[in-house]
Amino acid sequence: MSSAAADTGTEPGTETSPGTETCTETDTCTEPRQSHPLPPLHRLPVTPAQPPHPTTLPDGTPAWLVTRYHDVRQVLGDPRLTRSGLHEVGTAGSTADVAANPASLFNQDGAAHRRLRATVQKAFTPRAIAGWQPWVASAVQQTVDALLAAGPPADLVTAFTRPVPFAVTTRLMGLDGDGPDRLDERQLRHWTLALLAQGGDPTPEQGRALAEFGAFTEELIERRRRAPGPDLVSRLVRAADQDGGIPADALAFLVLGLTASGNESVTGALGNALVYLLGERPEHWPRLADPGITEHTAERLLHFIPLGDDEATVRRATAPVEVGGxxxxxxxxxxxxxxxxxxxxxxxxxxxxxxxxxxxxxPTLAFSVGPHFCIGAWRVRLEMRESLRRLATALPGLRLTTPVEQLGWQLGGTTRSPAAIPVSW
Structure with missing residues (x-):
């Protein structure tokens, strides 16, 4: 998801939403622009599946466009097609942007990428992930209970799709305590939107936010190094120190990406799924109380509904490669x-x-495949399944009170999600 780079959440793209507006220097940039009207992401037209052919990326770079499933799968897994040196190709990103920063795990290949990826995998062991699942479910249920207690009507964005991933992110990263590491939802969102913004050099406000986020992350890493805990940051720092050879900027940017992109990716994926289910498949909604049905439904929605209007990821050929003939x-x-x-x-x-x-x-390619497969895929899938099942179980009569065509959209650098989801029950 999400995503931010695939290694930390979602694949960045190369196409720009027709409704995207960029912040000016007079804007605070604490929220993405809202645009009316835009089609929901599940209705977006896609480039037809066809053999590879020449195209031009938004920044003017000539490229070969690959659209067929098996061809794309080959591109994503072929070691002759790499990410190195492409952090400024395709979009007008800046080094502040997750997709454009050379320190990002997504923008590395070869030995450096394998070393950093292996370090990360030590923090994401199957045993660790299994241990996180109960409190992810608990965080979702607490959010559902709060929604029920407040009563209808409600906005699922402010009452559900933002609180759920925020609760998971802060618990996962150890940012939910009472000490200096504690983050509130507004602060994290402010920093996240600055980090995930695209479109050239950051505005002064974005620059200040990025500097704050960077300083917070560096101090967090040092505190975890001195006094480790059971959180993911401590596990990453411990693994990096044991392995050695992990650049400080790469570790810091990894923590930044996991904190920011995982939070925003789940918000977007969950919001877009709810819009589709409640707006166009309401007869299916009560069926989600069945865990088996929810598992397949969540996977289908993550597969067919992109996180944003950007839908492509770029690679460079280091040798001649035959793709689709x-x-x-x-x-x-x-x-x-x-x-x-x-x-x-x-x-x-x-x-x-x-x-x-x-x-x-x-198998879906929503989380990429091969060396850059999304390390946060387990989290997106788990939160999507738990959220849909528990919400449908508690509110089988949940319904939209605004037509899908009238919904507003928040446009970020790599995601697009509903600005509000007005509902009742």
Whole structure:
């Protein structure tokens, strides 16, 4: 999801939303711009699945566009197609942006990437993830209970899709205590939006936010080094210190990305899923009380509904590579369209309109594949499943009170999510 780089949440893209507006120097940039009207993300047209062919990226870079499922899967897993040196290609990002920062795990390949990735995997052991699952479920249930106690009507964004991932993020990173590490939702969101913004050099306000977030993260890492706890930051610091050779900026940016992109990615994925379910598949909503149905539904929604209007990720060929019967020459940039691949009719003939309780016809590429597979995929999937099941169980009659076509959208650098989801029950 999300995403931010795939390694930390979601794949960044190369296409810009037609409704996106950028902040000016007079803006505070504490919230993304809202735009009316835009189609919901599940209705976005995608580039048809076809053989690789030449295209031009938004920044003018010539590239080969790859759209078919099996071709995109090959591109994402082929070691001859790398991310190194591409952090400024495709979009007008700045080094403050997760997708454009060379210190990001997403923008590394080869030995450096394998070393950092192996360090991260030591923090995300199956045993650790299993231990986190009960309190993720508890955080979701507490949010559901608070929603019920407040009563209808409600806005699911402020009452659910933001509080759930915030509670999980702060607990996971050890930022929910009473000490100097404690973060409130407004502060984290302010820093997150600055970090995930795209569009050139940061504004003065964004620059101040990024400096604050960076300083907070560096101090957090040092405190965890001196006094480790059971949180993820402590596990990452311990693994990095044991392995050695992990640059300080890479570790700091990893903590930044996991804190920010995981939070925002889940908010977007959950909000977009709720808009689709309540707006276009209301008959399916009560069925989500069944855990088995919820598992398949969550996977289908993560597969078919992108996180934002950006849908491609770029690689560079280090040698001639044949993809889908077309030879990509050495040095060429390749843009792999995840959105098109996940809707390739040759692989997913029924599309999003199929039975949401049925398993996918093939594994999703929403979290990438290969060396840059999203390390936070487990979290997005878990929060989506728990949120949909527990909310549908508590409120089987939940309904939208505003037509989908009239919803406003918050436009970030790599995500687009509903600004509000007005509901009643």
């Amino acid at each position: 077309v030879t990509i020459p050495t040095g060429a940039v390749v843009a792999a369209s995840l959105g098109s691949a996940n809707r390739d009719p040759a692989v997913f003939p029924a599309g999003i309109a199929a039975d949401l309780a049925a398993p996918l016809d093939a």
